[in-house]
Amino acid sequence: MSGTEGFDPDRVKCVVWDLDGTLWDEIAVESATDALPVPRPRMLAAIDALADRGVLSSIASRSAPSVLGRLDDVPGLRARFLAPQVSWQDKSESLRAIAKDLGIAVEALLLVDDSPYERAEVEALLPGVRTLDPAEVPALLAAFEGREETPESRARVHRYRTEETRRAEAERFRGTREEFLRRCGMRLTVGAATPEEIPRALELAARTHRLNSSGLTPDRLRELAGSAGHELFTAAMTDRFGDYGVIGAALVDGTAPAVRSVPLLALSCRVAGRGAAAAFLFRLMERSRAAGAEEFRVTLRPTDANLEMRMLLRQAGLRRTDDTADTADTAAGAVLGRSLHGDLPEPPAWLHVSDREDTEA
Template sequence: MAEQTSIVKCLVWDLDNTLWQGTLLEDGVVTLPAPIRDLIAELDSRGILQSVASKNDHDQAWKQLEELGVAEYFVLPRIGWGPKSDSVREIAAELNFALSTIAFVDDTPAERAEVQFHLPEVRCYAAERLPELAALPEFSPARVTVDARRRREMYQAGFQRKAAEADFQGPSDDFLRSLELVMRIERATEEDLSRVEELTLRTSQMNATGVHYSLTDLRGLLADPRHEVLVTKLNDRFGPHGAIGLELLEKHPRAWHLKLLATSCRVVSFGAGSAILGWLTDQAAQAGVHLVADFRRTERNRMMDIAYRFAGFTDEPCDCRAGLPAPEQEDIHRLHLTPEPSAPPPTMKLHAVSLRGV
């Protein structure tokens, strides 16, 4: 069994005599206790996804969830007559979550034992423990970011997006245009900082340096007039992607120093990294300064290396680097770009702050 202190990412519910009181196919009428309704809403507000693994008639059970007003809270429900371990496994796989981040609650000991036998990493709870669930450490994230509070909404939009892409006939650029992508690049606010810190900590494939900036570090940079702490957000016709990028920029008279660029792996296929670099290049060109970017090559961030090279960054020396502080780590080297005006990609609309001036 996984460590009990690691955070649960998804709670999978049984229905009969667990989520609701009564057995739907026998009683015909079931009730949803107020404390259970409150628990569902509370876990959702903490960014913990919720699903269903129930042995029931699918249409009748889902209609009941809709009538009770809680259907919207559940993603990827599995309602049928197969083993519940198969349902839990399928939910975890489609979410791309490790089994150790999944929890399962059921009133029947045999059902919990079946899941535990086949999926020993999954944490199983008796229905009797539901009143204490919200207070357990594994259901209590240390911080709840802006994006965490709407995580379910973002996943549900992602499922719709994926289905639309599977049905789309035509070139990939035409599909991207059909998404009506809107990128916003803004100065980070205090409300954004937890998500910004999370990006520096959790993003590895699209992270230029891997350097972690704590909340204290980020607040210090926000207060420093030479620094820009920028957050990139993305939306499309299906809904929000949330905060998907972070740019830490230090302004010098001859060069802008890009200390960190990190973007979510979820938006690589939308060209988000290239769009951000293109915008930075255009802003630097308008300000008449060069761009210098810190980069540390790792086994996982090859895509970020390609994005920098594709944007025109090279290893060429330049006097503009004079006066820049030494890299924070010895294995970080600096790339250089003499910028030229750049237009946003035709597949998305871009709304961004102006960075001109020191």
């Protein structure tokens, strides 16, 4: 897809920039010295403005790999980009590699490139990726105007850079994946959302797709969270590398005394594969049973993206129920449920889970 018509900024997590003719005017490999061309100030300003709104930036350039090494020698410039790809491979392959390195769907990328050929190649092989000419960057920024900046969004680039450090250490680690996760010292804290966390919860509802149970809209989530009998919970995580921030949100409906229903469970894809989604779900079950509930339900709207969430719910013992009353807020939704009697699933051994009330006591 090309251009900004019908553009949904909530779907874009990373803007990928071409170099020659886009980030700067000249062709880097034709430079008479080792110095890189001077970046266009308006492009750097756009990258910084996007970062303030939680949008990452990367690089996909068909050029000599040595250009990336020269970029590393300019820390103030290199720090703006995550998982950059500089090689002679097709742009579509570079975008696939960027998405894999960042742990996001390739459809969450947007390419800015001055070459109509490169844009067409990406549009043909990655039809879910939007592409823009550099002249359309002001329209891109305008699409993000009015989007609320949260502490989480402003810290996102830093947190993804911390994730690069985690990944690099994991690659060097000589042991099993579980041994490495134990070494990370991960801690998950669950509690009722504070007023400061509500914007982040709304952001998770809008921007997460892999680990999102129902796709409840931010407006509907805000409305339900403020209604009687409903409570919004968040999950925050840390490890020895740093603070992940708020990585999960769940709306819990307690209007039926014997049942706790979850119209929305959403988690950041940054924690996929670390047990955080399962641990958050299990802690919600435990809290529901402690509150006197006998049954736990989750609203599920299956999509092409949320297979991981569907597998998690099934592994947690939730099965489709006959009661579909909870699906009113999600088109083509289903209600999955399980009894809270007997043993409940346990979180992964490498992840310490606690309630916020206990840590603040």
